Amino acid sequence: MGSRKAEKGSKTxxxxxxxxxxxxxxxxxxTKKINKNKSKNKENLNNSTRSNNAxxxxxxxxxxxxxxxxxxxxxxxxxxxxxxxIELESFKDTCILELSQGFPQDATTLxxxxxxxxxSSWKEVLCEGQLLEGKVDPGNPxxxxxxxxxxxxxxxxxxxxxxxxxxxxxxxxxxxxxxxxQVSVLQNRVNIASxxxxxxxxxxxxxxxxxxxxxxxxxxxxxxxxxxxxxxxxQVRNEFWDLHKSYxxxxxIQGHVRICLYGHLQVEPRVTDTKKKR
Numbered sequence: 042m043g044s045r046k047a048e049k050g051s052k053t054x055x056x057x058x059x060x061x062x063x064x065x066x067x068x069x070x071x072t073k074k075i076n077k078n079k080s081k082n083k084e085n086l087n088n089s090t091r092s093n094n095a096x097x098x099x100x101x102x103x104x105x106x107x108x109x110x111x112x113x114x115x116x117x118x119x120x121x122x123x124x125x126x127i128e129l130e131s132f133k134d135t136c137i138l139e140l141s142q143g144f145p146q147d148a149t150t151l152x153x154x155x156x157x158x159x160x161s162s163w164k165e166v167l168c169e170g171q172l173l174e175g176k177v178d179p180g181n182p183x184x185x186x187x188x189x190x191x192x193x194x195x196x197x198x199x200x201x202x203x204x205x206x207x208x209x210x211x212x213x214x215x216x217x218x219x220x221x222x223q224v225s226v227l228q229n230r231v232n233i234a235s236x237x238x239x240x241x242x243x244x245x246x247x248x249x250x251x252x253x254x255x256x257x258x259x260x261x262x263x264x265x266x267x268x269x270x271x272x273x274x275x276q277v278r279n280e281f282w283d284l285h286k287s288y289x290x291x292x293x294i295q296g297h298v299r300i301c302l303y304g305h306l307q308v309e310p311r312v313t314d315t316k317k318k319r
Contacts, residue, residue, distance in 0.1 A: 170208035180227030191216035
């Protein structure tokens with residue numbers, strides 16, 4: 042009898058213990074595990090999507106070589122052409138201006154980046170306001186900033202204001218600006234100019250805007266509320282590449298000018314990659 046009671050007692054204690062340890066036992070609810078798996082799957086999916094779409098980090102595509110590759114991909118896909126290996130070899134990593142990692146890339150800090158890029162000559166090149174015969178001709182900026190809109194152009198002009206007290210930046214966009222007024226401004230020394238592709242090309246076509254001093258072309262990579270940028274906004278994109286092919290492409294190959302991809306970039310899949318997937 043005693044042994045039977047002991048057995049019952051032991052069974053009771055064994056039955057009770059699993060109930061107390063239910064959250065840690067085999068019958069533990071699986072909701073947490075499912076959530077972890079879901080989060081892992083989502084994370085893996087996001088990572089694979091990023092790698093497939095070749096998305097960059099927030100402020101930079103990467104090294105000058107990667108940025109050049111991105112720029113040339115955009116050039117080829119937007120113009121429906123395929124550069125040969127020989128043509129691609131003519132572009133060097135030095136075509137890209139590598140920016141300082143010490144500052145964020147927004148309109149307010151562009152002046153700091155330009156000072157760092159021009160090193161000890163920044164004051165002479167970017168700030169002085171006197172024409173120098175045979176060296177600094179009227180209407181020939183050292184820096185040309187290209188944006189999608191007049192508003193963005195003005196943001197950059199405000200950002201470089203500490204550098205333009207003696208020599209004001211030229212506003213080269215069409216909104217509320219007459220061509221005649223811009224031609225008049227370009228009859229003086231210009232160190233920095235900011236504008237949109239169509240008006241910039243028009244002023245170059247008119248020989249009012251010169252390129253003899255041009256050392257850096259800043260391309261605004263900012264995306265608007267609809268997700269469009271200089272390389273994706275249809276009309277502006279076409280106007281930019283028309284400008285580039287007409288006046289910048291050969292200068293880039295010859296090493297006379299450097300491209301600065303400035304700000305947040307929206308990298309799309311390569312044309313060759315999408316063809317392979319299909």
